[in-house]
Amino acid sequence: MKVDRFSTGRVRAKRASHGVRRYLPGGWSDETLPVNVFLVHHPVGLCLFDTGQTAGAADPGYHQRWHPYLRLARFELRPEDEIGAQLTRAGVDPAGVRWVVLSHLHTDHVGGVGAFTGAEVIVSRAEWERAQGLAGRLRGYVPQHWPLGEPHRVDGSYDLVGDGSLVVVPAPGHTPGHVALVVRDGEGGWLLGGDAAHTPAELPKDLAELCEREGLTPLLAHDDDV
Ligand SMILES: [Zn+2]
Numbered sequence: 001m002k003v004d005r006f007s008t009g010r011v012r013a014k015r016a017s018h019g020v021r022r023y024l025p026g027g028w029s030d031e032t033l034p035v036n037v038f039l040v041h042h043p044v045g046l047c048l049f050d051t052g053q054t055a056g057a058a059d060p061g062y063h064q065r066w067h068p069y070l071r072l073a074r075f076e077l078r079p080e081d082e083i084g085a086q087l088t089r090a091g092v093d094p095a096g097v098r099w100v101v102l103s104h105l106h107t108d109h110v111g112g113v114g115a116f117t118g119a120e121v122i123v124s125r126a127e128w129e130r131a132q133g134l135a136g137r138l139r140g141y142v143p144q145h146w147p148l149g150e151p152h153r154v155d156g157s158y159d160l161v162g163d164g165s166l167v168v169v170p171a172p173g174h175t176p177g178h179v180a181l182v183v184r185d186g187e188g189g190w191l192l193g194g195d196a197a198h199t200p201a202e203l204p205k206d207l208a209e210l211c212e213r214e215g216l217t218p219l220l221a222h223d224d225d226v
Helices: 083-089 125-130 133-138 207-212
Strands: 002-014 026-043 043-049 073-076 096-100 120-124 152-154 165-170 177-187 188-196 218-219
Touching: 002 083, 026 073, 026 083, 026 177, 026 218, 043 188, 120 125, 120 165, 125 152, 177 207, 177 218, 207 218
Parallel strands: 043 096, 096 120, 120 152, 188 218
Antiparallel strands: 002 026, 002 073, 026 043, 165 177, 177 188
16 A cells, blocks of 8 residues: 655744743744645545645635634645645546545645545544534634535544554544544554644554554654654
């Protein structure tokens, strides 16, 4: 099996990661991080893990002006950096993607989902419910921008193919409904971890142990070392 990495532009965060100072204007970090999306070439079909950011997120009115999320991260991408456009350039028809698994529903993970209207979109039920309505918007979710219809909502773990080779597993922390995707290939494989951690060294203990036990390489959303 093969896993491709794409980054949908870059994200720049505030230099201070905690405290009220990060809400003040200025103070942007000199460094930027990737916004990674992973394409798994599974024998049964293509599986995309997360869909990255949309260039539309920079449009006035995409986020509510008052939301503090706007003041914490600055996304740098052009329409050609969206995942649908990148796959097309790489010779992969977005319409041929069979599954889209969303680690969680923050905009830099669900933003590009509109290019995959033919796919089965899989999200945890807890995450889906947390993103809805006014409470969801107060948490920074923007469900009004998702052309998702009714995605496949799963509880706990979920085996996509039925043979253990592609398994959605709960990975709560960053959000309560956050999930990871285990990709097993022969003796090893990968753990697509989303925002479960920024670097493999920071993985929660249960996920780190899973990787150790099964020989899985963790691949994370905002890690350049992938
Ligand atoms: Zn997130």
